[in-house]
Amino acid sequence: MAYFRRTGASTFDPTSAVGGAWNTAEQHVAPTFGLLTHLVETDRVARGRDDLAVTRLSFDVWGPYPLAPMETAVQVLRPGRGVELVEAEASCGGRRVATLRAWLAGVGDTAALAAGVPAAMPGPDETPSWDPTTDWPGGFVASIEVRRALEEPGRGRVWARTDVPLLDGEEVGTLARTAGLLDVANGMTVRSDPRRVAFPNLDLAAHLFRAPRGDWLGLDTTVTFGPDGAGLTSAVLHDTEGAFGRLAQSLVVRDLS
Template sequence: MPYFRRTDATTFEPTAQVGGAWNTAEQHVAPTFGLLAHLVEADRVARGRHDLAVTRLSYDIWGPYPLSTMTTAVRVLRPGRGVELVEAETWCGGRRSVTLRAWLAAGGDTSDLAAGAPASVPGPQDVPAWDPTTDWPGGFVASIEVRRDLVEPGRGVVWVRTDVPLLDDEDVSPLARTAGLLDVANGMSVRADPRRVAFPNLDLAAHLHRQPDGGWLGLDTSVTFGAGGAGLTAAVLHDVSGAFGSLAQSLVVRRMP
């Protein structure tokens, strides 16, 4: 069973695999992130812009949304020969749910200049398996395989992958598969017990210095809670070949009643 089934050119039906972690009757945002990245890349191909690659994915989450039909749209905000800004959005339950703004840039051979990537972390084969359902409910969390080395609360190295397809009968790029896992950064190296403290993220921004391979996603993560109710999750992104980018998520931190 995939995360989504396409019902027409612009609408998608979530399956039980998308069930949320904070509320199992709502969608986990991670698969939506993957779906929007896929739609940006599909639009790029349809427009014949094979020369462009995504270098930034910036998502804003407008609020929780139910396990019901998603309506989507894609538009080019800033066309260009070498750089484009593309926006993709979803609506669900009569409300806008997630907006993605993606920068795309033309590639080039800079192999002689490549340098400065963060050091590699222990690979998935060197990190113990961990069951994320010990901290989180929901269909999405149950669908992922996780390996975790938690150094201390809020600090750890996590590897995650899934064998669940994003869509039935539709080719999905390594980038879109990876984008569909990025949001787990905030939940796999928790600083506080999510049964006692809520710390949902409002957004996610990922910056890439190369394209990921689409298999295991590594997250070298730090979670910070401030004294005024805000927090930040930051992670260096890895695949088995090494670092390929970084992400940040803005958090709202609240004690449970």
């Protein structure tokens, strides 16, 4: 089973593996982030822009949405020879549910200048296995393999991967597969029990200084709750070769007790 099945040039059906964590009748947004990234990449290739690489993925979530067919669209907002801004959008039931704006920049050899990379974190083989379904329900959470070293509530290091394809019968690149896991940052090192405190994220922005490699996504994560109903999840992004970017998510924090 894959997360999505393509039903047309721009339409997709979710499977039960996309079931949400806050509400199992809704979609978990993580696979949608992967799908939108895949659409940006396939559009880039179709336009013959192999000279560009994605340097930022900025997602906005417009609200919860059911396990129902989705329509998508891609457009180049800012064309350019060396830099482009591309937008991909998903709609469900005629309502916009998620948007991606991706900056793409020209590829060049800057290996001699590379510096300032955060230190690597202990790899997945050095990190204990952890069952995320102890905190969360839903088909998506059940579909991922997680290893976690929790220092304290809201602070820890996590590795995640999945053997579930993003799209049934369609090749998907490493960046899109990675993007389909980014949203787990907010749920794998929880500060409070999600049965007692709600902290859904409104967005997710990932800034990349190189392309991710391999199947594992590493997250060196800190979750912060502020005093006025807002929060922030931030993480350094890793693969098994080291750090490759940073992530931030804006949270809405609500006491359910």
